[in-house]
Every structure is written in structure tokens, then in C-alpha cells.
Amino acid sequence: MKIKWVIFTVLVVFLILAMNPGSKAVNTKEVDIVRKKAVLDNSDLKIIDDFLAEAIQELVRERDLTTIAQKRTVILSRQSTQGQYAQQFSESARKYIAQGFLDAQKLPRQERITGVTINLLILVDGLQNLGLADQAIAMLKNENMVIRYWAVHSLTNPGIITQLNAAANSNQASVFATKLTEIFDSSTPEIIAMIAQFAADVNIPQAEQLLCRIADIRIKRYADWTVKYELYDSAILKYLSSKILLASQSSGSTSPTSATSKAALARCFAQLYSYTIQRYVKGADILNNTQKSHLASVLADTEDKCIGALLKPQMTIRRALTLGQNSLPAILAEHDRLLGSATTPGQLPETLKFDYSTNSTGPKLTAPIPLPDPPAKK
Numbered sequence: 001m002k003i004k005w006v007i008f009t010v011l012v013v014f015l016i017l018a019m020n021p022g023s024k025a026v027n028t029k030e031v032d033i034v035r036k037k038a039v040l041d042n043s044d045l046k047i048i049d050d051f052l053a054e055a056i057q058e059l060v061r062e063r064d065l066t067t068i069a070q071k072r073t074v075i076l077s078r079q080s081t082q083g084q085y086a087q088q089f090s091e092s093a094r095k096y097i098a099q100g101f102l103d104a105q106k107l108p109r110q111e112r113i114t115g116v117t118i119n120l121l122i123l124v125d126g127l128q129n130l131g132l133a134d135q136a137i138a139m140l141k142n143e144n145m146v147i148r149y150w151a152v153h154s155l156t157n158p159g160i161i162t163q164l165n166a167a168a169n170s171n172q173a174s175v176f177a178t179k180l181t182e183i184f185d186s187s188t189p190e191i192i193a194m195i196a197q198f199a200a201d202v203n204i205p206q207a208e209q210l211l212c213r214i215a216d217i218r219i220k221r222y223a224d225w226t227v228k229y230e231l232y233d234s235a236i237l238k239y240l241s242s243k244i245l246l247a248s249q250s251s252g253s254t255s256p257t258s259a260t261s262k263a264a265l266a267r268c269f270a271q272l273y274s275y276t277i278q279r280y281v282k283g284a285d286i287l288n289n290t291q292k293s294h295l296a297s298v299l300a301d302t303e304d305k306c307i308g309a310l311l312k313p314q315m316t317i318r319r320a321l322t323l324g325q326n327s328l329p330a331i332l333a334e335h336d337r338l339l340g341s342a343t344t345p346g347q348l349p350e351t352l353k354f355d356y357s358t359n360s361t362g363p364k365l366t367a368p369i370p371l372p373d374p375p376a377k378k
Helices: 003-015 029-035 042-061 065-076 083-104 110-127 130-137 145-156 158-164 167-181 189-201 206-223 232-249 259-282 289-310 316-321 324-339 347-352
Strands: none
Touching: 029 042, 042 065, 042 083, 042 110, 065 110, 083 110, 083 130, 110 130, 110 145, 130 145, 130 158, 130 167, 145 158, 145 167, 145 189, 158 167, 158 189, 167 189, 167 206, 189 206, 189 232, 206 232, 206 259, 232 259, 232 289, 259 289, 259 324, 259 347, 289 316, 289 347, 316 324, 324 347
């Protein structure tokens, strides 16, 4: 999944505007001297502040794509771990990036507003500073999916995840989870995939709920035959299985994944995997070759990476997929053996101790919910 290349292509459409070869380069000489000091005074702190004020303002004014990337690099390369420097850099970046977003809204053309907004979000993403999180959170509900992509990326990149997993930042991780939950109903598959990875990587109890919510959305889209880009479900299924494995290995420890949430994760995993299999079978005559290829990859990859880890290595589905249309009965038989049928519990539910019931007072369901038939061709 070359998500970044897709986004970069869209980004170019928004950002390629008139060339501006005469733009002035920010002076880095003084800030480079300050960055090497062990102790800073007020004049040093002002140099840092002035540098960021000028650099971010230049970034807002610049129109040439190559020069924009260079100016971002100039800013990113002037970060430091020295305490006084890092604090002033963070405070100034927060102040002037916020001002940059405000200045962007005053631009006369929408494509310039969009371009500057995306550019500033890419800078926020590169800085990987939790102090800038509110800048990205403010953009999460933007209807422009490129803006939303970079806002989500800014909150879920590996550097931010590492910081969130520090005990002192667990509350902030919970805030992120809540905010991300509010947007995935209306987001594109690549954004949902990023949120799913966040839920897989962050160590908070809400992460399991978030991951199941994402799976539920995909399940609903399979059910009404509106699902897009099935290949993303391979990643979602891997994230679910990794959480299940973590819970199994951490039984009796302080793992945030309880036995109840483990069963919920397993149920979500099994139902989503079931729907990918059922879609492949029921959609044999209506899906295009790309959709079939994506589904075949999900089926094989999940059997290999997930079922193989949760149960034991096996190749039944992968072998069956090589048979073309003749594979469908064998795939359905393996579906029932692994996941369960109306009369017999599957190997996965028996091993992980879950069923498909959503009502605690109702009968225990041994089979995944059947996928409705595809809509009739018009």
C-alpha cells in the first residue's frame, strides 16, 4: 500500500502554483550558534523565536514546491534536545504555526489556503512534538481529505506514538483516541488504516475499543456491499490479531486488554475475516479483477500472518486460491472449520473462547453473521 505516494500525488495537485524564485532564505547563522550552547540567556531565546517567526512566515509565503520542502528541512534540522533551546523552540513553533494557519485563511484563493494548510501540517508532522497536537486536532474534521490525512498522520506517526506510550502522556493518548473516533465514519480507507495502526500501537484501554469500532465500520460496509479497497483489511486484521496475541501472552498481568475485551477483539477479527471470505465467494460473478485480487491477498495474508499465529501455520486457503472458481467450495469449508458454522463451533472460537452473540441474554451463536447477497445488477 503506497499510501504516502498517493497522498504526495494529490498534494502536488494542490501545491504546484506559480514559481517564486526570488524568495529570501531565512538566516540560520545566529540560531546555529545558539544551538551549540549549553546555557542560554534571554538574547539567545529571542534568536530562536525570531528564527521561527521568519522561517514559518517564509513557509507560508512560498509557492515553489521544491523550495517549500527545503524550507521545512531548514526548520526541522534546527531542533535540539538542549532543555532551554527545546522549550523555546517548541513554544515559538506552536505560536507561529498557529499564526500561519490564521494567515492562510486570509489568502484570496482556495487552492492557496489549502496548499499552505497542508504544508504547515506536514511541518507539524515532521516536528513530532506533542505540544503541537492541538494544531492537528483542529484540522481533523476538515472535509478536504488531504488536509485530514496530514492531520491524522501528525497525531499517529511513530515519534508521537512513542511519546504517548510514556506513562505521563496516557491521558493525552485517550484524548487522541476520542478525537479519532469522531472522524473515521466519514474518512477515506487510507485514513482509517492510519487510525487502526494508532489503535494497534498505543497502550491504552480505549485502543481496543477503537480498533473494534473500525472493524465494525468495515463490517457494515461489507454487509451493504459498499466497501472500498479491501486490501486495507489485511492490515486491520493484523492489528486485531496482534492485540489478541498480546492479551493471550499477558494473561494475569497488568495488560490493558481484559478477558472481556480480548473476546470482543476476537469476535471483531473473526467476523471481519468471515466477510472478506464470504465477499470473495458471493461476489465471484460481480467483482472486478482488482477487487478479487485484493480479497485473495487478504484471505491468504490473514491465513498466513494471523491464523498461523493464533492457531498454527496452515495453507488450506492459499492452496485453494490457486484453483480459481473451483476453489470456492474448499474456501467455504475452511471458513466453517476455522470460524464456525450454524451447527459446529469453529477452531478459532473454541481456542480463543468467544462466540458471535451480541446479546448476552440470547442464544450463543456458533457462526459468523452471513453476508447478505450482493445487490442485483441494474
